[in-house]
Amino acid sequence: MRISKRVDQLAPSGIRAFFDLVLGMKDVISLGVGEPDFVTPWHVRARAIESLEQGYTSYTSNKGLIELRRDIAAFLKKRHGLAYDPEEEVLITVGVSEALDLVMRAVLNPGEKMLIPEPCYVAYGPVVELAGGEPVFLKTTKETGFKVTPVQIDQAAGRGVRGILLGYPCNPTGTSYDKKELEAIAKIIIKHDMLVISDELYDELTYDFEHTPMATCREMQDRVVYLNGFSKSYAMTGFRVGYVCGPSDIVGAMTKIHQYTMLCASITGQIAAIEALKNSAHDVQAMKKEYDRRRRYIVGALNDMGLSCHMPQGAFYAFPSIKMTGESAIDFAKNLLLRQKVALVPGDAFGQGCSEHVRISYASSYDNLKEAVARIEKYLKKK
Secondary structure: OOOOOOHHOOOOOHHHHHHOOOOOOOEEOOOOOOOOOOOOHHHHHHHHHHHHHHHOOOOOOOOOOOOHHHHHHHHHHHHHOOOOHHHOEEEOOOOHHHHHHHHHHHHHOOOOOOEEOOOOOOHHHHHHHOOOEEEEEEEEOOOHHHOOOOHHHHHHHOOEEEEEEOOOOOOOOOOOOOHHHHHHHHHHHHHOOOOOEEEEOOOOOOOOOOOHHHOOOOOOOHEEEEEEEEEEEOOHHHHHOHHHHHHHHHHHHHHHHHHHHHOOOOHHHHHHHHHHHOOOHHHHHHHEEEEEEHHHHHHHHHHHOOOOOOOOOOEOOOOOOOOOHHOOOHHHHHHHHHHHOEEOEEHHHHHEEEOOOEEEEEEOOOOHHHHHHHHHHHHHHHH
């Protein structure tokens, strides 16, 4: 056998496996891929073009451009009161996906466990497994707003548990946590001396209250590895720029792996990120306002047609129940695609306990959403 057992036993992405079916189909309305439908703001693109014209095509420091690291540190200080040393506590990565991989390899010893609230982003379990760790999934439900509770964490913590991987606002549910909820979780983290790997990529797309970084909770900054990036809030998915802020020993360990595997993020992407961070506040708010309009429309429409759906607090996903159809999530998604040409993602992709849900991305035009709703209603009436 030429493939390692660890990789051979790894399940393929549930999202990508399903969307192989979409390839080649015409007139499909895709509400599946989690990518902004907005184009990167022109001034950001223009700065990237200008940097190429000026000949900025080299490697950067393994840690990333110092100007970008300083700007990130200054932004977090001004926005949230967080203080990070840009020299030792900030690392630029190739998107948050690389950051997830690096942090797991940096902190996990073979067999150690990482708690993961479920439903969760498709990569969370696999990155733990690839690092030699064991993911322990904590099931959440619509009744709790898909939020993990301090009691669940307390009961799951113990010997061999290194920490918790918390993504909020959450992909796929849109669930987020306010400061009071995070403080309650923080008490359990401190009690059990755990780490928090905090994936806050959708922080700027929080609708009902201000986003609170976990690192701002009392006595938590030294326990939190903060992950963020530019893909979602700034509509810069293709630029592949993420970043990590955290304790210098962990960031240093991540940098060591990064320098041997990825070397550095694209200099063009990093220069564009500097421009985005400095001058895109208005663009971010405009996108957020439009996402909020779509959020309210799609959730209302889903509930009106009997597909029970909670109101997401952030990101750009709805996670309705399809239980009333009598179909599994996979069958519902396949039949809807084949009969009405609407693509969405079966809930199974986000956890074993999600077979009665589907994920709908409302990062699509308002007109597309209206047409998709009409097609879903037609499908339900013909069942």
